[in-house]
Amino acid sequence: TQLLEQSPQFLSIQEGENLTVYCNSSSVFSSLQWYRQEPGEGPVLLVTVVTGGEVKKLKRLTFQFGDARKDSSLHITAAQPGDTGLYLCAGAPNFNKFYFGSGTKLNVKP
Amino acid sequence: NAGVMQNPRHLVRRRGQEARLRCSPMKGHSHVYWYRQLPEEGLKFMVYLQKENIIDESGMPKERFSAEFPKEGPSILRIQQVVRGDSAAYFCASSPNRGQANPLGKDYGYTFGSGTRLTVV
Numbered sequence: 001t002q003l004l005e006q007s008p009q010f011l012s013i014q015e016g017e018n019l020t021v022y023c024n025s026s027s028v029f030s031s032l033q034w035y036r037q038e039p040g041e042g043p044v045l046l047v048t049v050v051t052g053g054e055v056k057k058l059k060r061l062t063f064q065f066g067d068a069r070k071d072s073s074l075h076i077t078a079a080q081p082g083d084t085g086l087y088l089c090a091g092a093p094n095f096n097k098f099y100f101g102s103g104t105k106l107n108v109k110p
Numbered sequence: 111n112a113g114v115m116q117n118p119r120h121l122v123r124r125r126g127q128e129a130r131l132r133c134s135p136m137k138g139h140s141h142v143y144w145y146r147q148l149p150e151e152g153l154k155f156m157v158y159l160q161k162e163n164i165i166d167e168s169g170m171p172k173e174r175f176s177a178e179f180p181k182e183g184p185s186i187l188r189i190q191q192v193v194r195g196d197s198a199a200y201f202c203a204s205s206p207n208r209g210q211a212n213p214l215g216k217d218y219g220y221t222f223g224s225g226t227r228l229t230v231v
Contacts, residue, residue, distance in 0.1 A: 004152075006152075033219045035219075035222075040224070040225075041224050041225070042114075042201050042203075042222030042223050042224050042225050043153070043201070043220075043222050044222070045219040045220065045221070048219050088152055088153070090153075090219075097143060097155050097158050097166060098155070098219075098220065099155065100145070100152040100153040100154070100155075101152050102151050102152040103150075103151070103152045105150070
């Protein structure tokens with residue numbers, strides 16, 4: 001049973017398009033993180049959100065934490081080939097270890 | 111300012127052999143987490159350790175797997191009598207505390223190593 005469900009699993013778009021990736025759960029999280037992983041490397045932390053309804057921006061990336069702290073979304077504006085990678089969300093139910101979603105594999109074609 | 115160092119990067123073992131994976135956390139980090147990742151999947155929690163203590167091993171298989179984080183030296187994930195199903199990427203992450211430095215402060219979270227890719231032949 002997956003604690004965190006990510007959708008879509010795969011996404012292939014053209015450079016310049018916008019996209020949104022979703023991370024959903026029936027559990028409440030004290031905090032939720034987004035990571036990006038490139039082939040052959042470990043995940044790299046992009047952002048942490050802790051407050052319900054919180055929105056954080058990181059250049060062309062916008063992260064939102066749901067009001068009930070059960071879900072989150074990542075929106076990328078004007079995607080670039082450098083955005084290609086596996087995007088993982090991770091949630092901590094009780095300020096302890098993080099559980100990871102299965103990831104969204106993004107391919108941005110030039 | 112080295113990050114989390116894992117070695118080896120690639121490890122090939124025959125069925126029945128032992129695999130030892132090493133992880134040196136970032137300087138100043140005393141909390142280590144091991145995760146396993148199968149191709150095209152997310153990371154599955156295995157074990158959380160502090161120096162000389164196993165805090166949470168709820169994700170570890172009951173047999174053949176063990177982990178330690180001694181007072182001196184790296185954390186070791188040990189897999190005895192490996193089987194083909196053990197083939198995966200094993201990632202280590204570290205944090206300065208329980209991964210929740212300051213909920214109201216700067217972004218915090220894990221720093222991951224580059225992983226060890228174990229192949230059992």
